[in-house]
Amino acid sequence: MIAARSGGHQDGIGGGDSEAVASLASDSGVVDGALRLVVALARAAVGGADGVSVSLRRHGHLTTVAASDRTIKEMDASQYATGQGPCVDASLEGQRFYSEALDVEQRWPSFTPRARALGINAILSSPLLASERPVGALNIYSRSPSAFGPDDQQLASVFASEASVIVADAGVDVSDDQHALGIRDALRTRQIIAQAQGVLMEREGIAEDIAYRRLRLFSQETGRPLRDRAVEVVASTAPSAILAAGDDGWRV
């Protein structure tokens, strides 16, 4: 297993992330709103992520429905225009495409120079599937080559899967807003547990899986949620870290 990352890179490729995310909607539908939140969460959670977008095929053409900033939206558009790039291929073939270092990338000769001109050096595109058919991609861009390790790729797939569920099952059980809130809370819990693991690993000199097991056993024996124990462990070391972890703090 891995611990959830405490955060991606702090500065978006194009800057002004939060406002840009809100302003880049292709329409005001709740599905797009939920996908924008997935984009924001993926950018915060996947290590090395400088920009994230979601592309969907609508009316026969790929379009960007959510992007963390304007440069990322332009990168997507360059792929649509050239018909090349990991986003295009992931959306067509339903498989993950990862370009680890664009300076040696051979697969997309028309697109790659445009990306490099904007300082992008690695791109990871994970397919979105509906009824087992590819319908789009979750795209993660980085300035750093070799930015995404195996754990980052797996985490990207998790977010792509969740975006797929939103696309495929929009409005079935709960509203997209409720679904997005659930993802946000889940991510926060995941982060505090990862922090607590780190504290235990440092404090007791134990491995990551043993630290997790300690937390789980405590929960198992006391009947209290694992999250509550994680909050206590983190708070025992640096109380201020609790508030630093989220915009409204962790609920204890």
Place this chain on the structure above:
Amino acid sequence: MTVRPRATLESYRQAADLSGGELWLRYFALGGMGTAFQLEAFLHGALTPTPHDHDVIAHALNERFVELGGNHPVPYDDDEPHAQSEATGHRRRPRLPPESTLG
């Protein structure tokens, strides 16, 4: 490693009254790395989770059973009968059979 009959996790999910999506959120929150589709395959025995992933699923279900007034009925991969806790030094709670889950 514990030998588990197929579909055991799915039967616990149904007993816990959680949808697949609800369980995935809980599993993800607790550190699970599988997608919603992979989790569904784990539940039905189509894929075998890693021991860690199995225990994360088990704990997500067990926390739900506690919310419902039950115990921790879902066994963990590293369970050993009457094992002494390495977390608190206490013996673990005895596990109740699934039919007693909801107290």
